[in-house]
Amino acid sequence: MTRVLVVGSVNMDLVVEAERYPRLGETLFGKRFASYPGGKGANQAVAAARLGAQVTLLGCVGRDMFGSQLKETLQGEGVDIGRLRETDVATGLATITLAEGDNAIVVVPGANHELLPQHLNQDEQAFRDADVVLAQMEVPLATVERAAELAQRHGKPFLLNPAPAHPLPPSLLERTALLTPNEHELAQALDERGGDWQALMRKLPGRVAMTRGKDGAYFCRADGSLHHQPGFVVSAVDTTGAGDTFNGALAAFWPQGLEAAMALACAAAALSVTRAGAQSGMPTLAALQQMLKEQA
Template sequence: MTNKITVIGSINMDLVTRTTSLPQMGETVLGSSFLTTPGGKGANQAVAAAKLGADVTLIGCVGDDMFGDQLKRHLQNQGVRTDYIKTVKVETGIASITLANGDNSIIVVPGANSELSVQMVEELEHEIAGSKVLLLQLEIPLATVYKAVELANKHKVRVILNPAPIQLLPKELLQKVDYLTPNEYEQTLLITASQLTATERKEIEEKCIVTKGNKGVSFFEKFFTEVPAYTVEVVDSTGAGDSFNGALAVALGEGKMLQEAILFANAVGALSVTKLGAQTGMPTKEEVTSFLLSIEG
């Protein structure tokens, strides 16, 4: 049976500058290189899942401009279904990324991503209903995310919500998703800012699969478990979390148990940082298999 994954989220063009140090307020520093590369959390996660062999549909919006056309063509070339990417009369979203010493700082301008409406999602209920997993993030309107989760619940489709960029989320939304995938910083804000009772807080914490960079991943399955990170040479950490999320969706869609799915996603995230670019660094299933065999050997 086809492993069908639906991703609803942002589509950006990333404007990437590499430098030796991040500028302080009011400071100018020299960069060593610049490139434009496809990005956006929704698109990144869709590409990650498609490169791992899933049948991936991306629902989103791009602008009626040069970036919009380029991004749709690129996604098609990566094996992502783009039938439900709508072109709107707003500029395509962009992310301005500065890389320095293996770390990054990012400014996102949502643009067309803000036009992804509740109505668009309602019209695509059939697409959600036919999926193994629905994967979402927070670079699109929150009302749209909420409606997508409701529709997935209606059709008993498993939901992964990557709560980034972090914001205050209604507990009704948190309770409707199957898994939350914050990093450590996002988890802290998610739990402390969402006005939860002690019981609700425990329930949400147990849904969290927390990515911790070079410290690995923690999750709950009967008890809290820590999965260590793989040791790799970091070239560009941009998109590592998105690689993890796309891989997690693929593994769960294939029917893997949670711990096995997390181990697989952890390997995908590790491999993704060994190359430059969010999407260009994402590994294929064959590369992941080879990497895991080399570790086990």
């Protein structure tokens, strides 16, 4: 059982569906409302836990109703929340309006931006205990950098999903065992917009696995050659959680070697899009094994 430490965000997603977007100053009646547990840190933690990993989440929520609900959900998924801090700042949330075949999203980081480097110092034992450390960019950059430093100090591979897209300092890239962007995020991470994605991958040989939706994922080997892991053919219902499923699976299966882990991660991501919802669509290990058996 892989011991995965996730350093990242915890959000509540509030989704409203309407016929159209309201004009400035206008009030509309909506069609539907739903709330979903989210945040890239929490999503990836759940994905890894469902696939059999022993997962600890290091993050921050508010002392409020959403914080309590999210902690309960994570605990129910088998995620260790003993290092999930509480703060007087409100739990992070995303408000999502669905209308006219599109969406508009406002994210309020809230408690996620209260996770500071000194908190990671206090939880250094979690880095010692982990087999792999996984982070994203929905907590402060300084916190992500400290996570990479502590992972390096204790000889643990540091996996970084650079989302939301953000230029990354060279020191962070040097400490990252594997960067897991999509094409847009790769260009932003290297601060080289408009470049050929294959050439950009070769700037970090042996340390980039890039996702390309239905096409699967690509890994740049140390010699600069590209390994392509094809995607799996499924009937897509909701692609929201595919990227987070891929990252959680990659961490869960890391000990099997990168190419094997990528194959399993692509399969898990494909399976996740066959059901609605980010966390709710994430597959269990049994479901993944059944899918692979059927497609063998």
